[in-house]
Amino acid sequence: MVSRSRFAPRASAPRVPCPSQEAALPVSDAVSGPVPDPVSSPGPVPGPLSASGPRSGPVAGSAPGRGHRPAPVARRLRGAGVQAASVALLLPLLSAGLMGQGGAAAAPRPSAPAAAPGSLMEAFTSAAAAYRVPREVLLGVAYLQSRWDGHGGAPSVSGGYGPMHLTDARTALREAAGPAGAPHRHPGGEEDRRGDDRRPPVVSATGAALPPGLAAGTPPERLRTLERAARLSGIDAGRLRSDPVANVRGGAALLADAQRRLDRPAGGSAADWYGAVALFSGADDTATARAYADDVFSVIRSGAARTTDSGARVVLAADPSAVPAPGRLSGLGLREARAQGTECPRTVSCEWLPAPYQELPGGGYGNHDRSERPRSQKIRYIVVHDTEATWDTTLRLVQNPAYVSWQYSLRASDGHIAQHVPLRDVAWHAGNWFVNAHSIGLEHEGFLTAPDTWYTEAMYRSSARLVRYLARKYDIPLDRQHILGHDNVPGTTAATIRGMHTDPGPYWDWDHYFTLLGKPFRATAGPWARVVTVRPEYARHQPVFTGCARPGEVCAPHGSGAVRLHTAPSPDAPLVRDIGLRPGGEDSTTQVNDTGARASTGQRFAVAERQGAWTAIWYLGQKAWFHNPPEQPTAVGSRGVLIAPRPGPAEVPVYGRAYPEPAAYPEGVPVQPLAPYPYSLPAGQRYVAGDLVRGEYFYAKTFDPSGHRVVRGAELYYEIQFGHRVAFVKASDVRPVH
Incomplete structure (x- = not known):
């Protein structure tokens, strides 16, 4: 079957879409009552595969490639301290609202333990008393900033330190490696972010200078709250950066100052502090301040409890009565962000900053393609990126018509x-034209190889709300074969595998992210199941990586969702090989950008063998072993549809894109080569199947969208979890196995 569609022309000015009326569900991972066992709790059973749409059901993931981290690029913010090893399982849970059960329910109050002298819990208690800030407000703000972690004194991506995320961007930049203002360079080759090999490549910049304000030493006020905390508290700035107890006291001083600036009395109930919390966020617009304060009070109402990265136990007892009166943001003097035209849930702060659609001098155009999705092409994927740049640099780059594009940027400091x-349009973000044509790209302010320039809880939550909204809007399953990292997107051909980007990398907390999405990874089958879902305990699982700061140098210890794969059931065995990344057959490495021997949290694989505490999976056409001891498992039993080669051939080809057969292309549209990978799927091996999709190619070479075409063929493909990245195989070459 051949289907071709033509697009009607639109005005050349950037088009503003109509705002959506759909409200997103609130996100909270606050603990209320006993924590269910995620390993033993049953999960949903996958639905049938279908050529007409996505398959409902749990988890799956992404496949082969390496390359380097994504542009935009800027210098890493690196702190002086090394993050302390986390010693306990994180305990994030969802509020009833996220699970679709209505409004916030009154949760039973967890009993707060008596605060030991000198403990972090005692620091919150004493600071709250000293500055007459309700303790639950202080705890709620700190939870949204850092989940109470100190990160060993290292700064966040926006230069925030300690549990209260007191910002000192000037110091964070000064402590960063390299000369002041110098760009950070990615290793490896460059990725064509458009990924359409019938057009000239659009290559991301290899480096980006610091924003003018930061380079000149004048960061905005939201990035220098630590110096004001030092003045208000009388505590040395160095202690505020490195000592969590002092940091909490500095945060309390800022909250008390915000309450005074609003002419509100100190003390009182938590609900009286809504305006001060909004002001504490540092947001310059009302919507962001409101979203931040709403999140803090959601945590206060639900309660939370966890053990921090330094081993401190912190408990916030639920207070369902903490419901602020409306209108508490009046008088803050904040601007109104340009929200009209955005496609976001109502529970986040969102503004419209359009990427240009315009012709370029000397020919060509940028920086995206006009389309009519989902009428023209189904939106199947959401791709998670990190920016490798500061917020200001990111916005400057996406508004450059000669650069690349993505649908959304998310700010670290407050989740804006x-x-x-x-x-409806196609952005140039993933390096694979088939994926770009069917996806939405989210760039998160962050840096792959600097895990201690950490992702904030505010950004994780805002992103989860946005993804949940988009998934509902476009019927996208919330699993790892549809919610992809950029590092899970396949190269289009053998020639592009080495250049593919590797963000958000091994330090992105997929387990926490999917818990916020309302789809936590759980066992859906017994311990001897033929399919496993990768799920290490993020905080305690700290594999060694190298090359974060300098080539060959061991990275600072840090929690990770990545599991390393060996050629035999032994930690001394070589890592499995990736012939796409290393055609010469060399072993994979522990380098932080090397995805050749790595499985990621939430991905599902077919089990090949088990020996003692080791499990082997089929991976890139070979058997790959990982340590999976029963006392601390790194994977759990799962369900899934498996595919294997049809009887007869010794192996079948694997592809990086699902393009139509040559006969499907109309006159005037060049045939796109199917171009099999250097990998193959050998007889006897099995892989977890995702969607069954029809071969499709979006032909877009002209600024005038009336010349665009969607070519659909008769050839069907299965998306499979082939390696760290997803891949495609022809349905005619394989068969489902039961």
Whole structure:
């Protein structure tokens, strides 16, 4: 079957879409009552595969490739301290609202333990008393900032330190490696972010200078709250950066000062502090301040409890009565962000900062393609990126018509969202034209190889709300074969595998992210199941990586969702090989950007063998072993549809894109080569199947969208979890196995 569609022309000015009326569900991972066992709790059973749409059901993931981290690029913010090893399982849970059960329910109050002298819990208690800030407000703000972690004195991506995320961007930049203002360079080759090999490549910049304000030593006020905390508290700035107890006291001083600036009395109930919390966020617009304060009070109402990265136990007892009166943001003097036209849930702060659609001098155009999705092509994927740049640099780059594009940027300090490309249009972000044509790209302010320039809880939550909204809007399953990292997107051909980007990398907390999405990874089958879902305990699982700061140098210890794969059931065995990354057959490495021998949290694989505490999976056409001891498992039993080669051939080809057969292309549209990978799927091996999709190619070479075409063929493909990245095989070459 051949289907071709033509697009009607639109005005050349950037089009603003109509705002959506759909309200997103609130996100909270606050603990209320006993924590269910995620290993033993049953999960949903996958639905049938279908050529007409996505399959409902749990988890799956992504496949082969390496390359380097994504552009935009800027210098890493690196702190002086090394993050302390986390010693306990994180305990994030969802509020009833996220699970679709209505409004916030009154949760039973966890009993707060008596605070030991000198403990972090005692620091919150004493600071709250000293500055007459309700303790639950202080705890709620700190939870949204850092989940109470100190990160060993290292700064966040926006230069925030300690549990209260007191910002000192000037110091964070000064402590960063390299000369002041110098760009950070990625290793490896460059990725064509558009990924359409019938057009000239659009290559991301290899480096980006610091924003003018930061380079000149004048960061905005939201990035220098630590110096004000030092003045208010009388505590040395160095102690505020490195000592969590002092940091909490500095945060209390800022909250008390915000309450005074609003002419509100100290003390009182938590609900009286809504305006001060909004002001504490540092947001310059009302929507962001409101979203931040709403999140803090959601945590206060639900309660939370966890053990921090330094081993401190912190408990916030639930207070369902903490419901602020409306209108508490009046008088803050904040601007109104340009929200009209954005496609975001109502529970996040979102503004419209359009990416340009315009012709370029000397020919060509940028920086995205006009389309009519989902009428023209189904939106199947959401791709998670990190920016490798500061917020200001990111916005400057996406508004460059000669650069690349993505749909949304998310700010680290408060979770604020900027939308750049209408969802109906195709952004140039993933390095694979088939994926770009069917996906939405989210850039998170962050840096892959600097895990201690950490992702904030505010950004994780804002992103989860946005993804949940988009998944509902476009019927995208919330699993790892549809919610992809950029590092899970396949190269289009053998020639592009080495250049593919590797963000958000091994330090992105997929387990926490999917818990916020309302789809935590759980066992859906017994311990001897033929399919496993990768799920190490993020905080305690700390594999050694190298090359974060300098080549060959061991990275600072840090929690990770990545599991390393060996050629035999032994930690001394070589890592499995990736012939796409290393055609010469060399072993994979522990380098932080090397995805050749790595499985990621939430991905599902077919089990090949088990020996003692080791499990082997089929991976890139070979058997790959990982340590999976029963006392601390790194994977759990799962369900899934498996595919294997049809009887007869010794192996079948694997592809990086699902393009139509040559006969499907109309006159005037060049045939796209199917171009099999250097990998193959040998007889006797099995892989977890995702969607069954029809071969499709979006032909877009002209600024005038009336010349665009969607070519659909008769050839069907299965998306499979082939390696760290997803891949495609022809349905005619394989068969489902039961």
